């Protein structure tokens with residue numbers, strides 16, 4: 127057992143913290159938000175230059191050969207500064223779908239562009255009634271000679287408005303809309319005819335899009351992995367996504383806790399700083415405990431990503447999402463509460479963390495949904511211990 | 516003990532329901548159902564419909580437009596309005612300054628203001644909080660210097676709800692520096708059109724403009740706009756805090772939202788099943804309904820004047836209890852709605868223009884209208900446990916009731 131970071135990982139953490147402290151002040155973030163894409167191409171280029179975008183890609187594709195721990199470190203830093211750039215959509219979701227699912231030719235063509243910041247990706251998976259059910263795919267993929275033809279509508283595609291390529295899940299087989307079998311994954315050039323996008327701002331100031339596909343024709347090399355067999359890939363990447371989101375939420379929580387403690391130390395009411403009121407001290411302590419529990423589970427999720435058995439991974443990810451979701455709701459609500467009126471305002475940082483943490487929790491389903499799933503799986507520990515052989 | 520309303524009360528309830536059904540404008544109903552912010556005009560329009568019916572200010576004395584309803588009937592009226600839902604009355608006007616003027620105002624003040632309050636010809640705002648005086652309200656610094664037959668007002672208020680709509684503000688200002696910080700405060704009625712007043716918007720985190728900063732720079736307030744005695748304004752403030760608190764829990768609002776959640780949960784699906792069939796979701800909804808029922812019963816108990824801990828009626832302590840639980844439950848309903856919206860809570864639909872389309876054509880489906888309001892409502896309703904005496908301050912009051920001091 128070892129919870130320490132390697133020398134390189136510590137360096138990554140420090141470098142990133144320094145960079146973002148400089149590039150991502152609250153005021154600068156506001157400016158980035160006003161740029162055409164709703165985020166900064168300059169920051170994106172810096173992240174590419176520092177090898178952040180390729181941090182979990184193999185060196186032969188322009189990466190630095192890291193893994194889930196590197197992603198955790200980066201996502202945690204992203205959570206602390208409320209990064210607007212499409213790291214999660216492009217690198218965590220898009221990058222992993224390709225790394226784990228694409229063939230060598232596709233990887234060689236796309237991954238270096240991803241690492242250098244030239245290629246933006248988005249994962250177009252959610253549909254109007256799929257909710258958080260990963261196997262619920264209604265978008266259709268039909269073969270026509272050597273081509274594929276896609277029809278359907280995708281919703282809430284994070285950073286789908288700017289992505290050059292969309293990774294689109296579509297049903298090419300299976301018994302019904304809920305079947306894990308029969309789902310395929312395609313690389314769709316966003317400029318292709320039949321692809322339409324409506325981009326919008328999200329509640330937490332990021333960008334997303336609705337995407338519709340009408341008779342979109344794709345050549346056979348647009349298929350990622352084998353036809354009808356994309357579900358395990360999608361699930362594994364969803365797990366990467368959950369671990370990453372958990373790390374980001376922990377970053378946001380750390381900030382909320384620190385900012386609240388700082389505020390309690392300075393705000394004076396009834397002739398004393400608020401930090402003198404024991405009930406508020408205890409609240410700050412409860413927040414701290416919630417952050418620590420969440421941090422532990424975010425690390426648990428990260429370390430369980432390497433687990434090959436999908437059942438084990440599934441339990442771990444649900445467990446992490448439950449703890450982190452609950453912690454984050456408590457920490458967020460208390461952060462606002464303890465700031466009083468000022469915490470309710472757009473001009474105060476804390477509300478932006480609260481909003482972002484709230485929206486992050488909606489990704490891949492909240493604590494309640496995962497509680498239900500974990501319970502259905504029999505909880506975290508198997509009911510009967512397997513007998514030794 | 517008997518849970519039933521009397522047949523007279525039931526008749527009354529039906530009368531109120533019929534009235535609401537025929538009188539709440541459809542456009543306003545639609546906004547309320549989808550958690551959209553009401554405009555000033557919406558609220559004025561509704562108040563004037565009520566006033567035409569003679570129901571604008573049921574809790575006032577008859578000579579000023581009140582009804583002879585019993586407290587139970589008044590309660591039924593408010594609850595039915597909240598549950599319908601109809602627009603909430605502007606509490607600063609009909610529940611705060613109106614009753615205060617009736618109790619403490621001069622005859623001239625009553626004649627001048629009360630009819631216009633009932634008809635909402637004047638919009639009122641509450642100028643209590645200041646940057647340095649939130650929970651510790653008595654620390655307020657805005658000063659009113661007496662100068663002949665007027666006061667000269669200087670200082671700053673903050674969080675003033677809808678000051679940008681307001682014609683008048685009721686305001687606490689310091690007229691003397693006494694031993695205790697509660698003494699030396701006066702209660703003034705300030706014309707918002709006076710020279711020297713600047714109203715600056717504060718945008719809250721969900722993006723709405725509801726609250727403001729208000730600055731006073733040598734604002735002249737005629738001495739006749741003092742309510743009660745000079746330096747005794749704290750008594751007026753205390754009167755406001757203890758008046759008409761039976762609806763503070765807003766049980767009707769939560770009822771309406773739970774009804775709405777059930778309705779929406781029938782059309783949102785998970786694994787091909789409507790969410791309303793989802794076991795866990797139903798359990799949470801049911802648990803919330805139990806909490807709400809308990810609160811409703813508690814409220815009714817207080818309303819019926821049952822003794823609690825030797826006190827009767829809505830004392831400070833009972834009002835605090837109702838406020839804490841009411842806020843908690845209202846906030847919980849917004850959490851459930853947010854979860855129901857799920858991924859569709861993501862889009863920010865603050866302004867229609869922000870949806871941009873690749874080919875300039877008609878935009879694609881983005882999200883159901885109600886779902887785009889779920890997150891802003893959740894964010895905004897965090898205020899429930901902060902304003903009007905925060906949860907912590909209410910608990911302090913309850914604790915004093917238990918331990919003294």
Ligand SMILES: Cc1cc2nc3c(=O)[nH]c(=O)nc-3n(C[C@H](O)[C@H](O)[C@H](O)COP(=O)(O)OP(=O)(O)OC[C@H]3O[C@@H](n4cnc5c(N)ncnc54)[C@H](O)[C@@H]3O)c2cc1C
Pocket residue numbers: 393395396400403405406463464465466467468470640641642643644646648649650651673674675676677726898901902903904905906907908911
């Ligand atoms: C949306 C909104 C609308 C409002 N509208 C109006 C309005 O129209 N007119 C008006 O005058 N005011 C209005 N207010 C102001 C509101 O009443 C104050 O925000 C409230 O009194 C809290 O004061 P504060 O914001 O300064 O927080 P603070 O008093 O600084 O409190 C910060 C935190 O410390 C806690 N705290 C403070 N003192 C203690 C203590 N002794 N023990 C334990 N905990 C403590 C509080 O509970 C809170 O959690 C509004 C506020 C909001 C958010």
